[in-house]
Amino acid sequence: MCGRYTLHTSPQRIAELFDAQLAVGLADFVPRYNIAPTTPAPVVRMADVGRVIELMRWGLIPHWSREPSTKFATFNARSEDAAEKASYRGPMRYRRCLVPVDGFYEWRKRDRGPKQPYLFRMADDQPFALAGLWDVWQDELQSFSVLTTKANTLMATIHDRMPVIVDPADHARWLDPGLQDPDAVADVLKPFPSELMLATPVTTYVSNARNEGPRCIEPVEPTIFD
DNA sequence: CCAGACGTTGTT
DNA sequence: GTCTGG
DNA sequence: CCAGACGTTGTT
DNA sequence: GTCTGG
Numbered sequence: 632m633c634g635r636y637t638l639h640t641s642p643q644r645i646a647e648l649f650d651a652q653l654a655v656g657l658a659d660f661v662p663r664y665n666i667a668p669t670t671p672a673p674v675v676r677m678a679d680v681g682r683v684i685e686l687m688r689w690g691l692i693p694h695w696s697r698e699p700s701t702k703f704a705t706f707n708a709r710s711e712d713a714a715e716k717a718s719y720r721g722p723m724r725y726r727r728c729l730v731p732v733d734g735f736y737e738w739r740k741r742d743r744g745p746k747q748p749y750l751f752r753m754a755d756d757q758p759f760a761l762a763g764l765w766d767v768w769q770d771e772l773q774s775f776s777v778l779t780t781k782a783n784t785l786m787a788t789i790h791d792r793m794p795v796i797v798d799p800a801d802h803a804r805w806l807d808p809g810l811q812d813p814d815a816v817a818d819v820l821k822p823f824p825s826e827l828m829l830a831t832p833v834t835t836y837v838s839n840a841r842n843e844g845p846r847c848i849e850p851v852e853p854t855i856f857d
Numbered sequence: 858c859c860a861g862a863c864g865t866t867g868t869t
Numbered sequence: 870g871t872c873t874g875g
Numbered sequence: 876c877c878a879g880a881c882g883t884t885g886t887t
Numbered sequence: 888g889t890c891t892g893g
Contacts, residue, residue, distance in 0.1 A: 632866060634876025667893050668876070693863075695870045701891075703864040706876080717863045717871045738876070740867085746877080779865080792866075838877055840893040 632707050633761065633777050633794035635837070636735035637664045637750075637848060638673065640758045642684070645731045648758060649675045649802070651682035660686075664847035666732075667840040668706035674775050676728040676765060677806045684731075691776035692768045693718050699768050708764060710778040710795055710820040714813035719776070722764035724811045729760040729797060730777055734848065736837060739789045749789060750833045750848050754826075762795035762805060762820060778820060785825035796823035 638645075639662035646653050657673060666672050671686040691705040705718060713719040734752035741747055753759055765775040778795040786793040797805050801819045810816055837847040 632876075634866090636876095665893095669891090669893060691864095693870075695863090703862095704866080705864055707865055709865075715872085717873085719864095720871065736876075748876090776864095790866085840877065 632737075632779050632790060632792045633735050634668060634706060635840070636666050636732045636761075638662070638666060638732055638758075639664060639845075640731075640733050642673065645673065645758060646684060649682060649684070649729065649731060649760070651675050651684045652680065654683055654685040657684055657686065663843070664845060665837055665840060665843050669701055672730070672775075674728045674730055674763060674765060674773075675760070675806070676726070677808050682806065685773060687728075687765055688772060688774040689777075690774055691718065691722070691764060691766050692772060692774045694721075694766050694768055696768060699772050705776050707779045707794075708776045710762070710780045713764065713778060719764055722766055722776075723813045725808060726765045727805055727808075727816070728763040728765045728775055729802060729806065730763040730775065731758055732761055733758040735761075735794060736833070737786065737789050737793075738838070745835050745838065748833050748835060748837050750831045750850075751786065751793075752829055752831075754829050760797045760799075760802060762797050780820055781822050783822040783825040783828075785828055785830055786822075788830075793822060795820050798823075 642660045668690045674687045692699050714723045734750050738746040762778040763775045779792045780795050782793045831850050834849045
């Protein structure tokens with residue numbers, strides 16, 4: 632699963648990498664090391680003019696919701712059955728997006744002490760894309776969810792689920808609003824190869840969602856209890 | 858048909 | 870809006 | 876995801 | 888134990 636991540640690469644570099652236009656205000660997006668559910672984050676989606684990067688709230692609020700509330704856990708969606716779920720059926724067909732990140736966190740429960748956070752990133756330390764779904768509520772609030780899949784062998788040491796990481800070669804197809812049959816993009820939703828990723832135990836400073844800054848990704852030595 | 862939910866994960 | 874349960 | 880709160884009334 | 892806020 633995926634409930635916290637980083638995006639400290641500059642918006643200009645992200646726009647370049649994803650071949651997308653930055654929405655107004657996004658050029659000033661400050662480096663983030665602790666993006667949490669219910670908070671805004673940059674998302675890449677197709678618009679009439681092509682790919683755009685906009686701020687959306689993490690935690691998908693369906694357009695039919697009475698309240699823009701976080702009543703249910705919609706910051707992740709199971710890729711295996713999202714196309715059949717009431718909340719994701721529409722988004723899976725018409726509103727797929729990419730979530731730019733340069734790493735994400737997972738926590739492992741220990742026998743004693745607080746949970747140990749791990750930072751997962753690419754071995755080459757480059758930014759990458761998570762598969763996302765988005766929606767609009769009351770023509771004013773855009774929000775998104777991150778798809779999950781089976782853990783690869785690296786992640787399986789901590790969890791049996793992981794976020795879907797979209798291979799750059801699949802970006803265009805995933806975003807294509809012309810593909811309205813979930814089967815046409817189902818092959819994109821697979822576990823990313825472990826050998827291209829790294830995991831590092833980091834300080835529990837990141838565990839509090841109010842904490843920010845480079846200190847969040849500070850490595851720590853694994854302990855006997857890890 | 859209508860009413861009521863609409864979600865995920867880990868842990869027990 | 871759309872799915873599930875009764 | 877984790878951390879932190881978890882309640883009501885009347886009065887100011 | 889379970890919900891809300893970040």
